[in-house]
Amino acid sequence: MSGSAVLLQFLNGLAGASSLFLVAAGLSLIFGVSRIVNFAHGSLYMLGMYLAVSLSGTLGFWLSVPLAAALVAAAGLVIETTLLRRIYKAPELLQLLATFALVLIIRDAALWAWGPEDRLGPRAPGLAGAVAIAGRQFPQYDLLLICLGPAVFIALYLLLSRTRWGTRVRAASQDREMAAALGVNERRLFTAVFALGALLAGFGGASAIPREPASLQIDLAVMSDAFVVVVVGGLGSIPGAFLAALLIGEVKAFCIGLGYSELTLAIEFIVMAVVLVFRPWGLLGRPLAETRGPGTLQPPLPAPSFLLLGGLAVLLAIVPVFAGPYTIVLLTDILVFALFAASLHLLMGPGGMPSFGHAAYFGLGAYTAGLLLLRAHLPMELSLALAPLAAALGALVFGWFCVQLSGVYLAMLTLAFAQIAWSVAFQWDRLTGGSNGLIGVWPAPWLSSKQAYYYLTLVLCLGAVALLWRLIDSPFGYALRAGRDSPLRAAAIGIDVRAQQWAAFGIAGLFAGVAGALYAFSKGSISPETLSVPRSVDGLVMVLLGGVQTLSGPLWGAALFTWLEDSLSRGVEYWRAAIGAVILVLVIAFPRGIFK
């Protein structure tokens, strides 16, 4: 790579960093004050893009950008006052769930308003050309973007450190109740901060339209970019976000410049994993103080009811006698996801570790089963038996890093690992079949009927759930819970909390692998979606719907969610939005899970 090429890639990186910073700064600001990780932040960015594209048709580019940003801020205002305000006191994970429901709703709203095709925006009038830099052409507009990031950073910095409003925002970020007791109207403050964050996201989106087209997939892509930036920089730290945006922007640009463009999907997550291992709270972050609020006492976990499980098994065993093939396939899916959710529950419930990337182990199980069958030509039964071990191994490798962290940081690291696993599956064409995945992953002849496979799934899944329940009740399970209830006390009575958590990761991965392998053979094919972020979120939704404080909750949650998705996706055009709406209603009506 020549010197001028390096310079150009460097400038490219700076331009990318500016957009990243705008989104990440808003996300960080909102998190700092409300302690809500806003999954929908990428959706606000997407909304900004679409609005700017539409408005620029009549108003022209330069007017459309600020107007689109203002409209997104207004949308943020509505979201905060109608939804978030109701759930500030709900558990952290339910808040995440609610914002994820917003992602689904906003995406379908965009689909309805702008259609499925990508929408290309106009060039910026006056800055449509290119300038020669070191003998190469560089877009003029990108030079403007390069300046935009630092300008917004300085403005935000001054706002937060030099104004009375900023002082109050910082005070409320630390202790909102105390701020209120000193006369600060925290509600209005929260609304304003959320609107400001939305404004920045909308602005980021709108100002990006000369560079890339608006598309429906951009929401999750931008969301995960912004997450990475915020986590690498340190949650709640604006200077940290700025630094991290530069780092990630440059790393990405040079990956493309050096011809490793496939690597860009995973590289930011690799950077994040490395940073978090060495600086567990990000570059400029500090350990999160417990947010002030009602106590974080953990309610007791009820004893496992094996009677219930046995009854369920008997009931499910007689279903095929009168049910049609369609029901049997649906029940097979439900059983698989019930096990998937139950394995995630081990981490989230007794383990107290919110995993946002549990699909990685599900997918590892599925892919290993498929590869052993198709590439190593092992018998199906042996493939099914070995696949969970690969998933467990993967979980142990990822888990070793994850258990060094806790809370939101742990969640983000699990997400990062899942994203890495996904991009490997997506890009390693020769082995995994790339985006097409693997086909022809069928069970052995004696299991080829839907009924036979259903019984296999029934036995394996309910058996595995029984083992998981037994484990939660065992000394190991108690020691794990002890580490969650009070890490300080646990260490003070000789419990190596990390070792306990690490083992839990391996076990959860093993059972998720069982579910994944069963899933692969039931469908006959595997696609990278098996280990994608939405699949991980599905698992979270199931566990949280059922209630993380119960043992059987994840099973009911999985059943409800799988059934809902199945029936909505057949009958309703905008079924994602419908699922989102259902989740929102449930979260607001049952802030502690439905089956409580």
Place this chain on the structure above:
Amino acid sequence: MLEARRLSAGYGAARVLFDVELAVGRGEVVALLGRNGAGKSTTLKALMGLIRPFSGEVHFDGRRVDAWEPYEVARAGLGYVPEDRRIFTDLTVAENLEVGRQPPREATPAWSPEKLFELFPALRTLQGRRAAHLSGGEQQMLCIARTLAGNPKAILLDEPSEGLAPILVEQVGKAILELKRAGVCVLLSEQNLSFARRVADRSYMLEQGRMRQAYAD
């Protein structure tokens, strides 16, 4: 000035206070005694609006405030100093005072920064320091000063002597008497009887969420 009538409150479904009655008059220093778990902190929080009472009334400065948001109660002139201080450790000393600042009120002592530093001389030289780097005693001073910056008519002090070295307890006691002289009325919760006796005009005794007795000192 401040009055609770048949006040009941608690957390979630758990009831902690049962029909508590108390009143603090202008210029008075009143102590709320009782052991841990008796409901002292809960009483102060309910008065401040930090928890919503189940039933009963809170009157402050001639107005009924039990349905108000905490910030509205604070703006009406009731200050609150929590048990565990809760200063904003990310902010400097001056910024902490800034968060608490409210416009002066009629017929109420106004606390300019100058007056605050007279009351707590140790804070004067620490204005630019991040509050996280203050000692425990300095944090306690800052916490009271921050509340005073709102020019309150009355303040609630939750266990001001708890966890402080004996020498600092003396200083806090002096500050409270200083407030009384300035005309701020004070309701403080205490377990330390000798401290309460030294600073308070009269006391209430809470036992398992019920008012047991009220006695003059």
Place this chain on the structure above:
Amino acid sequence: MSALEVRGLSKAYGGVQAVRDVSFSVDAGEVVALIGPNGAGKTTCFNLLNGQLRPDSGEIALAGRSVVGLRPHQVWRLGVGRTFQVTATFSSMTVRENVQVALLSHHRKLFSLGKPAGRFQVEEADALLARVGMQQQAARPCAVLAYGDLKRVELAVALANRPRLLLMDEPTAGMASDERQALMQLAAALARSERIAVLFTEHDMEVVFNFASRIIVLHGGEVIAAGAPDEVRANPRVREVYLGNA
């Protein structure tokens, strides 16, 4: 040989010398108080002793064996029990289960997938609870206990390991006066009967002077006085920085 021997302990963090060249020892059966103004380094000292922090320099020996560099769970295995300033118990478990987890740890069964933890050594757990007067409440969830009772549970949990050394960080904070005396009487009695060395921090001078056989005074991270209660009470430097004229 002392149960606990500390030599030249130093620790700095955040640009502050939190503990500087601190030396002292505690014998088996002895109850020693560590006092000083807030920020004097008492809690740092405790965190160094049980492995939560690693000293910059200095030596910590338990019955002659160095524990520097060990993590808290390893220090516990050498016989160090601890109670916290703000009680730390397992709130999702009952009182008995809290003790059972400690017993499981003592018997190295933390990774056992065998029979349910709730059935492990029930009698032993109840016997420990009886010693702190909590056997009636064994089946209650920890989340609903009164503060003073939680402190007792912490004590029972600490005893599950037959400790040589018991570290109690402000054991009576947040308790009423009669509860304070009762809890410390219990701790002192245990120290005598089990030959446990007890080191505690405390702000209540009544408790300190009633129960400590020796007192160590920290100020600015350094030991400024140490000795019998009366000597310490009379020390002018201690009066100046800590006791005042009370």
